[in-house]
Amino acid sequence: MENKIVYKVKSQQEFKESIARYLFLLSAMLSVIFILLISYFIFNGGINVFREVGIKDFLLNSKWAPMNKPASFGIFSMVIGSILVTLISSAMAVPIAVFAASFLACDCPKWLYKILKPTLNLMAGIPSIIYGFFALTFIVPKMKDLFGGTGMSILTASILLLIMILPTIISISENAIRSVPYSYYTGSIALGATHERTIIKVLMPAAKSGIFAGIILGIGRAIGETMAVILVAGNQTRLTFNIFKGIRTLTTNIVMEMGYASGMHREALIATACVLFVFILIINFTFWIFKRRSERI
Numbered sequence: 001m002e003n004k005i006v007y008k009v010k011s012q013q014e015f016k017e018s019i020a021r022y023l024f025l026l027s028a029m030l031s032v033i034f035i036l037l038i039s040y041f042i043f044n045g046g047i048n049v050f051r052e053v054g055i056k057d058f059l060l061n062s063k064w065a066p067m068n069k070p071a072s073f074g075i076f077s078m079v080i081g082s083i084l085v086t087l088i089s090s091a092m093a094v095p096i097a098v099f100a101a102s103f104l105a106c107d108c109p110k111w112l113y114k115i116l117k118p119t120l121n122l123m124a125g126i127p128s129i130i131y132g133f134f135a136l137t138f139i140v141p142k143m144k145d146l147f148g149g150t151g152m153s154i155l156t157a158s159i160l161l162l163i164m165i166l167p168t169i170i171s172i173s174e175n176a177i178r179s180v181p182y183s184y185y186t187g188s189i190a191l192g193a194t195h196e197r198t199i200i201k202v203l204m205p206a207a208k209s210g211i212f213a214g215i216i217l218g219i220g221r222a223i224g225e226t227m228a229v230i231l232v233a234g235n236q237t238r239l240t241f242n243i244f245k246g247i248r249t250l251t252t253n254i255v256m257e258m259g260y261a262s263g264m265h266r267e268a269l270i271a272t273a274c275v276l277f278v279f280i281l282i283i284n285f286t287f288w289i290f291k292r293r294s295e296r297i
Helices: 002-052 055-060 076-107 110-125 128-147 154-178 182-190 195-206 208-224 227-232 250-257 264-296
Strands: none
Touching: 002 055, 002 264, 055 076, 055 264, 076 110, 076 154, 076 195, 076 208, 076 250, 076 264, 110 154, 128 154, 128 227, 154 208, 154 227, 182 195, 195 208, 208 264, 227 250, 250 264
């Protein structure tokens, strides 16, 4: 009798585990299917532009004039604008975020942690348009007073994105550092390493996988941000490397013109989304290679 009860319990447990396993598999497959559908829609809508205009002229021509006769569809200036804004904001955000995460995970007093952690979570949930209005009313006037001009520039957009991506990178990096076994810390201290050296040389390398994940998500948000950047970047389709001048990014170009675009103009905007999608893939692939190489060292 007892054997039958045990067998019945095991059968029920195995049945529940099999259901959970198939649900997890279905969720994973749905993610892949959604990515394939998005890829098909974007590339199918923009492939005609690559045929008619040419990949070279589309990517390397800096003149964007879709309403002219003849029209010109060149996104090089916007590609450079997106890269500059993303690189500058990420270069400023990553070291700040990583060291802030290490402070929260290892040195932050409990009373202060109870204040900082909810604040970070709140910052991560604030809509981007709110950040944009904050930058428009506070950062832009300050930049105008300091550097002249309108105050809307590559640097202004980079500072805004710095503020926006910090909570994401800090939260994920902190969780990664906290997940490192405490024995790593005590072992390093026992061998004579200082507290700071243990954090930098032991805990951070052990948590680099999670830190890289946070950095990738932060950079992905920076390169894909639209509404906030529209308000402070200047939205000028010109090729410039001067961080004090305004530019237009790929995302802002799509949002600003999609509402009234038609024909080849609309297809060119979808093709712009294709380029943005490829950028995201390149960023993820680059970090994946970097992480694999760092794990072998």
